Amino acid sequence: xxxxxxxxxxxxxxxxxxxxxxxxxxxxxxxxxxxxxxxxxxxxxxxxxxxxxxxxxxxxxxxxxxxxxxxxxxxxxxxxxxxxxxxxxxxxxxxxxxxxxxxxxxxxxxxxxxxxxxxxxxxxxxxxxxxxxxxxxxxxxxxxxxxxxxxxxxxxxxxxxxxxxxxxxxxxxxxxxxxxxxxxxxxxxxxxxxxxxxxxxxxxxxxxxxxxxxxxxxxxxxxxxxxxxxxxxxxxxxxxxxxxxxxxxxxxxxxxxxxxxxxxxxxxxxxxxxxxxxxxxxxxxxxxxxxxxxxxxxxxxxxxxxxxxxxxxxxxxxxxxxxxxxxxxxxxxxxxxxxxxxxxxxxxxxxxxxxxxxxxxxxxxxxxxxxxxxxxxxxx
Numbered sequence: 282x283x284x285x286x287x288x289x290x291x292x293x294x295x296x297x298x299x300x301x302x303x304x305x306x307x308x309x310x311x312x313x314x315x316x317x318x319x320x321x322x323x324x325x326x327x328x329x330x331x332x333x334x335x336x337x338x339x340x341x342x343x344x345x346x347x348x349x350x351x352x353x354x355x356x357x358x359x360x361x362x363x364x365x366x367x368x369x370x371x372x373x374x375x376x377x378x379x380x381x382x383x384x385x386x387x388x389x390x391x392x393x394x395x396x397x398x399x400x401x402x403x404x405x406x407x408x409x410x411x412x413x414x415x416x417x418x419x420x421x422x423x424x425x426x427x428x429x430x431x432x433x434x435x436x437x438x439x440x441x442x443x444x445x446x447x448x449x450x451x452x453x454x455x456x457x458x459x460x461x462x463x464x465x466x467x468x469x470x471x472x473x474x475x476x477x478x479x480x481x482x483x484x485x486x487x488x489x490x491x492x493x494x495x496x497x498x499x500x501x502x503x504x505x506x507x508x509x510x511x512x513x514x515x516x517x518x519x520x521x522x523x524x525x526x527x528x529x530x531x532x533x534x535x536x537x538x539x540x541x542x543x544x545x546x547x548x549x550x551x552x553x554x555x556x557x558x559x560x561x562x563x564x565x566x567x568x569x570x571x572x573x574x575x576x577x578x579x580x581x582x583x584x585x586x587x588x589x590x591x592x593x594x595x596x597x598x599x600x601x602x603x604x605x606x607x608x609x610x611x612x613x614x615x616x617x618x619x620x621x622x623x624x625x626x627x628x629x630x631x632x633x634x635x636x637x638x639x640x641x642x643x644x645x646x647x648x649x650x651x652x653x654x655x656x657x658x659x660x661x
Contacts, residue, residue: 366609374591529613563627
């Protein structure tokens with residue numbers, strides 16, 4: 282779930298974070314706050330399963346609640362593989378940050394330097410689209426390729442949307458992407474206006490492949506295993522692991538829907554992960570890894586309390602201070618990742634349903650966790 286809906290969710294995320302009313306009584310500890318969050322979330326219409334990972338000052342907490350399928354008695358667990366959607370983009374940003382620090386790329390490099398052919402259309406008034414424009418969603422690239430997918434996503438909640446997405450990507454690979462890229466029109470100005478682009482993220486994945494001479498999927502899994510001890514996060518599911526993939530529901534359709542179709546590289550929204558692995562990712566994001574620090578640098582400021590780094594949305598408010606957040610959504614799951622350095626706090630929450638109200642329900646339900654941490658910090 283990307284483009285227009287994703288962009289509106291980004292704005293809503295920051296507004297809710299800034300204006301969220303305090304809970305009447307914070308829970309006494311993190312596990313209690315997590316249970317309160319899960320219980321509140323699952324009271325929302327259509328939502329019936331959630332998993333939450335919290336890392337707070339070095340301690341790790343994981344909670345699973347509800348049923349993946351109503352009435353089946355099959356709660357999620359630590360082996361469940363979830364589709365984390367566009368939170369995948371933060372992984373691509375991290376790998377690019379690492380490449381920049383390695384001296385293998387520079388943010389001002391024109392994307393044309395890494396492409397397999399000439400794309401004179403990827404410029405505006407003589408200025409080329411650069412890597413920094415892609416990672417900050419300021420390239421004015423279209424949301425998705427092929428272009429017709431953007432029209433499909435305009436009516437995201439329609440029951441036919443997952444099938445239409447499957448059809449659009451049924452035979453769509455990197456070769457088709459390169460052909461369609463010739464039809465892209467850069468409207469400009471570059472580096473100024475926020476225009477969410479998953480197509481731009483796919484170009485970052487190709488750039489990384491060019492830099493390191495290996496498939497993005499291999500580059501990613503090797504980096505995560507080496508730097509974070511993550512061994513259960515991947516772009517594609519093997520036949521052996523298919524039974525671990527969480528079933529999910531699109532909009533108000535009671536019938537289980539299909540997974541997000543595979544994108545040409547997958548960096549924009551195809552990652553699957555378990556909650557223990559996402560807890561390790563939160564630990565990585567809260568640590569001292571130099572690529573993490575680079576990826577958190579604000580590169581473009583849109584408002585006083587809203588900037589963007591290497592795909593991370595950077596917010597600032599009284600309760601959380603400067604924090605990093607990204608929403609993820611596919612036709613049958615939605616998630617949020619929060620990194621709050623001042624509290625050494627990381628939160629990842631996911632539910633196996635995806636509709637217009639899902640993101641707001643998760644945002645509101647997270648209040649007990651943030652309120653509890655604030656109360657614990659104030660008591661020190």
